[in-house]
Amino acid sequence: MLKYSFKEIESRWQKIWDEQQLHRSPEKPTKEKYYMLVMFAYPSGDIHMGHFRNYILGDATARYQMMKGKDVLHPFGWDSFGLPAERAAIQRGLRPAEWTYRNIEVSRETLKKTGISYDWSREVISSNPDYYKWTQWIFVQLFNKGLAYRKKGWVNWCPEDKTVLANEQVVDGRCERCDTRVEKKELTQWYFKITDYADRLIDDLDTLPGWPENVKTMQREWIGRSTGLEVDFIIKETGEKLPIFTTRPDTIYGVTFMAIAPESPIIDRLNLDDEHRKKVEDYKKEVLLRSEIERAAVGEKDGVFTGKYAINPFNGEEVQLWVADYVLAGYGTGAVMAVPAHDSRDFLFAKKYDIPIKVVIHPDEKTTLDVADMEDAYTDYGVMVNSGQFDGLVGHDAVEKINDYAESKDIGRRKVNYKLRDWLISRQRYWGAPIPIIHCPKCGQVPVPERDLPVLLPEVENYIPKCRSPLADVPEYMNVKCPGCGGEAQRDPDTMDTFVCSSWYYLRYADPTNDRAPFDKDKLDPWMPIDKYIGGITHATGHLIYFRFFQKFLKDIGWVKDDEPASELFNLGMVCGENGEVMSKSRGNVVSPTELMKTRGIDMTRLGMFFTSPAEKEVIWSEDVMVGIEKFIKNRFFPLAANFRGAKLDLKSYFKLGDLTDFEKNIYIRLNQTIKRVTDDIERLQFNTAVSALMELEHEYNSESIQSDALNDYIILKVIQLMAPMAPHLADEMWHLGGQRQSVFRSEWPEYDTDAVHFDAVKIAIQVNGRLRSEIEIARDSSEDDVVAAALDDVKIRSYTEGKEIIKKIYIPNRLLNLVVE
RNA sequence: GCCGGAGUGGUGGAAUGGUAGACACCAGGGACUUAAAAUCCCUUGAGCCUUCCUGGCUCGUGCCGGUUCGAGUCCGGCCUCCGGCACCA
Incomplete structure (x- = not known):
């Protein structure tokens, strides 16, 4: 028997493929193209089963498309900037660059040995100056369009990593990476104005039939568009407007109090008397000490009265103005109108502080609500009551009428709000692309001119995080001449979040060595969009929104032709350890495919992984x-x-x-x-x-x-x-x-x-009253009559049909006959 | 709480509304062997009847109903698990 010597076979063919440049993509496709992309990786030095599964799916697809006669682009690269690399380096007492490049060598060799059909000539390394030069260039483009800006605000702070985090990096109030409880700090940070793209990011999801429904749903919810009315309430004493956002204008006659978020700057303008000012400030301090998790807990609500009143512009009623923890500073206007009868949170709050509850919606004409009997708010739509001229209006029609009225009287306007916040991209860490901005006392924020890019990440003595960027302590880096006026100025000390680097890498593969531009449009266009993008579901509301945002921005400034980067997305299932838990180094249950490939062969390991389960399902790996x-x-x-x-x-x-x-x-x-x-x-x-x-x-x-x-x-x-x-x-x-x-x-x-593809003879299942009773073999495409005749001739069938009347015959050609008797 | 997705043998898993359990693993039996390993073959959803015919019957895809000649698949209501969001006004 022919012996299967995998080691010999593997090395022979890898060598031949290399020599023949089998995996080399043409600069531009001449035939039908196929862009097969797997998410690039952080170079950990080894690959685990999850990566392996991802890469062989991509490889099998790429090879299949190659055989289908297409020009295939199947590249790979390294997401080598960022916290994980930096943390790993610190743990080992190495410089981040040293650790990173050493690992890229090892990881690349490991991957090359798997024989995966990457075109290594297109490798992209995000921490290389020739790459991050263009990351910085894109930052400058965003800045020039007003889409990169700095503002002071309450941000997520990870005390372990000693840096700020984007909303997307906070999971259940904890740091996504190190699981530390996130704190709130008021800091000045850099943001990308992704909210300008909120509508397009939602609406264009409908143009992506090749994306899984669950990812699209997650993105829609994350962006969280809601339409409503912004109404100007009036602060009684000062006459100042207090705008609030509501999606339920039909309940506006039920407002019995107003509530402001503790962090909201509105409070400072209220002109509080000393007694109330102290109460409010104490409350605010206490609230800020609470953890995100405590604050987000549904149910318990508290707050303090400000001593001030607001006027409802619809009916002129005066209501108490409170500060309450359940109001979010970052959403809407940071203040809400409270309608206890028709909002569960307001209801709880009103009950707790004995605030009046006023019913203004009845479920229907016949059903009425009595405050005394209510155990919770009635939050569905219904018929407006106790609402002056609007009494009797119903549901969405009521909402529209109120909106029209508000706009006609100029006391409110239709408004769309989003849960999505602008993307916080600055980090107080060393290992990232420096933010290419110079702060000049005269000219303000000045972008580094293109000729001076990249702003090189300097060597530093100490890159251990200490709550501000290590770059801030490098005078030769910080002190520069202003590109505008030539005067003394300072660089921005922060670096960019690694998710910025990963938002455009897929474009660089088309032209990875270009030193005059991020890529040449003529080289890129023929390859785009990505035909299949394979990765884990974990990126659904992070990377997969960010890279869509970048694509849209780059389209707006004329650098790419498509609105969407990837026409098909495939989420592969996770690979778990024997007990069904996620594989991770901290759990110590990482199974490495490397060992398996050595002992059983690459192809065998691939086939084992393929055979064990369909690709989208989670697998509990077992040999x-x-x-x-x-x-x-x-x-x-x-x-x-x-x-x-x-x-x-x-x-x-x-x-x-x-x-x-x-x-x-x-x-x-x-x-x-x-x-x-x-x-x-x-x-x-x-x-x-x-x-x-x-x-x-x-x-x-x-x-x-x-x-x-x-x-x-x-x-x-x-x-x-x-x-x-x-x-x-x-x-x-x-x-x-x-x-x-x-x-x-x-x-x-x-x-x-x-x-x-078909045999001459077919086996036809014979049912009597829907129950399988026999099977006959007969020539393919026999007529129904022939099949019925053969069935009735069958001994087994006869015992069921004899002496009975056949009232119905259902024949599915070449498959099944069902006889219904009596 | 809301929004997704999934529940099929001892296990991983197959099945455009048309013969449920393909293909494997495990287990059991057999062949080869002094023996073991390796290899090959057979059996394998549960229960019952019949018995050597390699038959027959009943039940069976989380639970309860419905539509249909026919439901793992479609519809309604539950249960459980997983994932996402979670005071977003």
Whole structure:
């Protein structure tokens, strides 16, 4: 039996592929193009099963598309700036750059050994000056359009990492990376004005049928668009306007108090008397000490009365003005109108502080609400009551009428609000792209001119985080001449969040060494958009929103042609440890594919991963799956190559069924069915069933029963092609053993013979009253009458139908007959 | 609380409204062997009947209903698990 020596096979074919530059993409596609992208990686020095699964999915797809005759772009790179790299370096007492570049070497070598079809000539490293020069350039473009700006505000602060975090990096009130409780600080920071793109980011999701529904839903909710009315209440004493946002203008006659967020600057303008000022300030201090989690807890609500009153512009009523923790400073205007009868939070608050509750909505004409009986607010739409001229209006119509009235009287205006906040991108850390801004006492914020980019990250003595950027302590870095007036000025000390770097890397792959521009549009356009983007669901509301934002911005300034970066997104399932928990270094349950590849071979490891489960499902990795696949490959599939008979044949031709013996005809049809199945399965990334299909075919194949040398060799070669995307080294070796000179990846993907996908005879299930009672074999495409006659002739069926009347016959051609009796 | 997704043998998992459990793992049995490993073959959802015919019947895809000749698949209501959002006015 032909022995499968994977080490030899792997090194041979990797060498040949290298020599032939098989994975090299043309500068521009000349044929139909396919841009296959996997999310680039932080260079940890080793890859784990999750990465491996991601990369082999991308690889199998890329190889399949290659065989479909397309020009494939399948690049890889390193997301090498950022906190994880810096933290790892600190732990080991190394400089971040040293640690990062050493790891890139190791990681790259590890990946190269997997034989994945990356075009390494296009490798992108985000911490290289030739890359971050253009990250900075994009920052400047955003700045020039007013979309990068600095403001003071309450921000998320991670005390462990000693830096600020974006909203997207706070999970359940904790730092996404280190799980530390996030604090609130009032700081001046850099933001990207992603909120300007909120509508497009939501609306364009409808143009992405190739994106999973759950990701689109998550993004819609994250952006959180809501339409309503901004109404100007009046502060009684000062006459100042106090605008609030509401989505329920129809409840406005039910307002019995107002509430302001503790952090809101509105409070400072209220002119509080000493007694109330002290109470409010004490309350604010106490609130700021609370954790995010406590503050976000639904249920308990508290606040303090300010001693001031506000006037409802609709009815002139005076209501108490409170400061309450449940009002968010960052959303809407930072103040709300409170309608206890029709909002659960207001209801709880009013009950707690004995504030009046006034019903202004009844569920319908007949059903009325009584405050005394209410245990919670009635929050559905209904009929307006106690609302002056608006009484009797219903639901959305009521809302529209109120909106019209407010606008006509100039006491309010229709307004759209978003949960999405501007993207906080500055970090007080060393290992990132420096923010290319110079602060000049005369000229203000001045962007570094393009000719002076990149602003190089300086070497520093001490990069240990200490609550402000380590760059701030490097005078030779900080002190510069203002590009505007030439006077003494200072650089911005902060660096950019690594998510900025990862928001445009997919564009750089098209032109990775360009030193005059981020990329050449002529080189990029033919490759875009990304045809398939594979990665984990964890990026749904972070990276996958950011990179869409960058794409849209770059389109607006004429650098890219598409509104959306990726036409298809695939979320692969996570790989978990034996107990079903996430693999992570801290848990110490990381399974490395490297060891497995050494002991069982790359292709075997790939097949094991493919076979264990469909790609979108989470898998609990266990080596047990290797047993079956290994037996199949070693004992059955690879030895097929020993059966070649050296026939001359044309792989593009089909056989005539009439020329074949019964066995040959049967196996030829099975081959074509398998081609169809495997092709469909690969298209939808369902590799587990693709492998099953090949196993089934192999079980039916028997060389001795095939007389035609041509057919025998034809079957084996086709099967090798079908296996090639999944087990590339193995396939090329077998292809070669079959006398083929070119790599199997230069061959054309099999097309099935449409005349040979069905057998002449079919087995038809016979049901009586919907229950399976028998099965008959009959010529394909027999008439219904023939099938019925055959069924009624069947002994088993007769016992069910004899003496009974057949009242209905349902016939599904070539599959099933259901006889309904009596 | 709201929004998604999923519940199928001992296990991983298959099934355009049409024969549920493909393909594997595990387990059991057998062949080969002095023996073991390896390999190959057979059995394998549960229960019952019949018994050597390699048959038959009943039940069975989280639970309860519905639509249909026919439901794992569609509809309604629950339960459980996973993921996301979570005081967004």
